[in-house]
Amino acid sequence: MSSTTKPWAIISGAGPSGLLLGLLLAKKGIPIQLVDMSYELDKQPRATHYGPPAMYELRRAGVADEMREQGFFPNGVSWRKIDGTFLAGINVELTSDDPDRMTCLPLNKLGKILYEHISREPTATVSWGHKVVGLGQDDDKAWVDVETPQGPKKLEAEYIIGCDGANSQIRRSLFGDFEFPGKTWDEQIVATNTYYDFSPYNWEDSNFIIHPEHYYMAAKIGTDGLYRITYGEKPGLTLEQLKERQPMKFKEFLPGHPDPSQYKIVNFSPYKIHQRLAPSMRVGRFCLAADAAHLCNPFGGMGLTGGIVDVGGLYDCLAGIYEGLADPSILDKYAEIRAQKYNEIVNPISSDNIVRLNGQDPDKALENDEFLKMCKRAETDHEFAKQMQGGVNALKHDFTQYYKKKGTQNGSTENGDFLKQNHLPLQAAAAGGVNA
Numbered sequence: 001m002s003s004t005t006k007p008w009a010i011i012s013g014a015g016p017s018g019l020l021l022g023l024l025l026a027k028k029g030i031p032i033q034l035v036d037m038s039y040e041l042d043k044q045p046r047a048t049h050y051g052p053p054a055m056y057e058l059r060r061a062g063v064a065d066e067m068r069e070q071g072f073f074p075n076g077v078s079w080r081k082i083d084g085t086f087l088a089g090i091n092v093e094l095t096s097d098d099p100d101r102m103t104c105l106p107l108n109k110l111g112k113i114l115y116e117h118i119s120r121e122p123t124a125t126v127s128w129g130h131k132v133v134g135l136g137q138d139d140d141k142a143w144v145d146v147e148t149p150q151g152p153k154k155l156e157a158e159y160i161i162g163c164d165g166a167n168s169q170i171r172r173s174l175f176g177d178f179e180f181p182g183k184t185w186d187e188q189i190v191a192t193n194t195y196y197d198f199s200p201y202n203w204e205d206s207n208f209i210i211h212p213e214h215y216y217m218a219a220k221i222g223t224d225g226l227y228r229i230t231y232g233e234k235p236g237l238t239l240e241q242l243k244e245r246q247p248m249k250f251k252e253f254l255p256g257h258p259d260p261s262q263y264k265i266v267n268f269s270p271y272k273i274h275q276r277l278a279p280s281m282r283v284g285r286f287c288l289a290a291d292a293a294h295l296c297n298p299f300g301g302m303g304l305t306g307g308i309v310d311v312g313g314l315y316d317c318l319a320g321i322y323e324g325l326a327d328p329s330i331l332d333k334y335a336e337i338r339a340q341k342y343n344e345i346v347n348p349i350s351s352d353n354i355v356r357l358n359g360q361d362p363d364k365a366l367e368n369d370e371f372l373k374m375c376k377r378a379e380t381d382h383e384f385a386k387q388m389q390g391g392v393n394a395l396k397h398d399f400t401q402y403y404k405k406k407g408t409q410n411g412s413t414e415n416g417d418f419l420k421q422n423h424l425p426l427q428a429a430a431a432g433g434v435n436a
C-alpha cells in the first residue's frame with residue numbers, strides 16, 4: 001500500500017491473529033495497515049498445535065500447505081500416570097482424510113509464513129515499532145494514537161481491530177486497565193522446548209500426565225526430536241527458583257528419570273494462566289479478536305485455535321461491510337457469537353483440561369473422568385470416535401448468513417451439541433495433538 005493511501009482497517013498487533021486477519025483482508029484487495037510495537041516477530045514458546053477449525057481458516061488464507069511442509073500431523077494423544085501407564089488415548093488416524101486435519105508447527109514458524117505472505121500483498125502495510133497508546137472514534141472514522149520512532153502519530157481508518165494480545169491496549173482503552181472479567185489460576189506453569197529422546201518409551205506424539213503435583217504435557221513439536229514439555233509448579237516461585245528446581249522436576253517426572261546431560265532445553269518460559277473474556281468484542285468501530293478478547297489456560301491448545309476462528313469470522317464480517325454485502329450491525333453478531341463460543345466451549349473445556357491433569361486421583365481417573373471414559377469407548381466404537389473428533393467444529397460459525405443476501409462461504413457448523421453435552425477437550429476431540 002502506498003504511504004499516502006488511507007487504510008480501510010487498522011489492525012493493532014502483528015502476532016498470529018493480526019497477521020492472519022491482515023492477510024485475509026489484503027487478499028480481498030482491502031487496504032489495511034498492521035501496527036506492532038515490536039520490531040520483530042514473537043519468538044516465545046507458545047502455540048504449536050492448530051485444530052481443524054483453525055486449519056480451515058489458515059487454508060482459506062492460503063498458508064496451510066506451507067504449514068504442513070514445515071510442520072507435521074501429530075499421530076495421537078494419550079493420558080498417562082506418572083509411571084508412564086497408559087490410561088486412555090485418541091486415535092487420530094480415523095480422521096486422517098480431513099482436509100483441515102490438526103497440524104503442529106511452532107508459532108514462530110507460523111508467524112514467518114504469514115508475514116511472508118502478507119508482505120506480497122499490495123494493499124497491506126506492516127508498521128513495526130508502532131505502539132498504540134490511545135484511541136478514539138466518531139461517526140465517520142476511528143483512530144489510534146501511536147508512538148513511533150519518528151514521533152507520535154494519529155492513524156485513522158473505518159475500522160480498527162485489537163489483535164494486540166493478552167495486555168491489549170485497545171481493550172484497556174475501551175474498557176479500563178482492569179476490566180477483563182474472569183480469573184487467574186493459582187497454578188504456575190512452565191513451558192519448555194526440550195530435546196529429549198522419548199523413543200524408548202513408545203508414547204504418542206502428545207501425552208498428558210495426570211498427577212497432583214508433577215502434572216505435565218510432553219508433545220513432539222518438531223521432526224528433529226524437539227518436544228514441548230509444559231509442567232505445573234508451586235505458585236510464588238521466582239524465575240531463579242523455577243530454573244533451580246527444573247532438573248529435580250524433570251528427574252522426578254520424565255520417563256527414564258534423566259539427568260541434565262541427557263536433554264537440552266532450548267526455551268524456558270514460566271506463565272501465569274487465566275480464563276478471561278473482554279466485556280464486549282465490539283465497541284462501535286473497534287473490535288477485539290483472539291488473546292486481546294479472551295484468554296484460557298494452554299492445556300488443550302484452545303487459545304489460538306479459538307482466536308483464529310474469531311479472525312475467520314471477523315474477516316467475513318469486515319469483508320461483507322467493505323463490499324456492501326453486510327450492514328455494520330453484523331459486527332454485533334460477531335461480538336455476540338464469538339463471546340458465546342468462548343463461554344460455552346473454550347472456557348469450560350479448557351478449564352476441564354487442566355483440572356483433569358492436577359485435580360484427580362490418577363488411580364481413579366478411569367472410573368471417574370467422563371472424558372477419559374469416552375476415549376475408552378472411542379477406542380472400539382469408531383463411529384463414536386469420529387463424532388467425538390468432529391465435535392471441535394462447533395467453534396465455527398458462518399457469519400455470511402447475516403449478509404443482506406445470504407452467503408455460504410464459511411461452511412457453517414452448528415452441530416455443537418455433541419461437544420457441549422459431552423464437554424470434550426477441544427483439541428483432543430479434534431485430533432489428539434492436545435498441547436500446552
Ligand SMILES: Cc1cc2nc3c(=O)[nH]c(=O)nc-3n(C[C@H](O)[C@H](O)[C@H](O)COP(=O)(O)OP(=O)(O)OC[C@H]3O[C@@H](n4cnc5c(N)ncnc54)[C@H](O)[C@@H]3O)c2cc1C
Pocket residue numbers: 012013014015016017018035036037038042045046047048049050107130131132133163164165166167168169170191230271289290291292298300301302303304305306307435436
Ligand atoms: C505455553 C503456551 C502454549 C500454547 N499452546 C497453544 C497451542 O498449542 N494451540 C493454540 O491454539 N494456542 C496455544 N497457546 C495460546 C496462543 O499462544 C495464544 O493464544 C496466541 O499466541 C495469541 O495470539 P495473538 O495474535 O492474539 O496475540 P500475541 O501473539 O500476543 O500477539 C500480540 C501482538 O500485539 C503486539 N502489541 C501488544 N501491545 C501492542 C500495542 N500497544 N501496540 C502495538 N502492538 C502491540 C505485540 O507486540 C504482539 O506482536 C499457548 C499459549 C501458551 C502460553
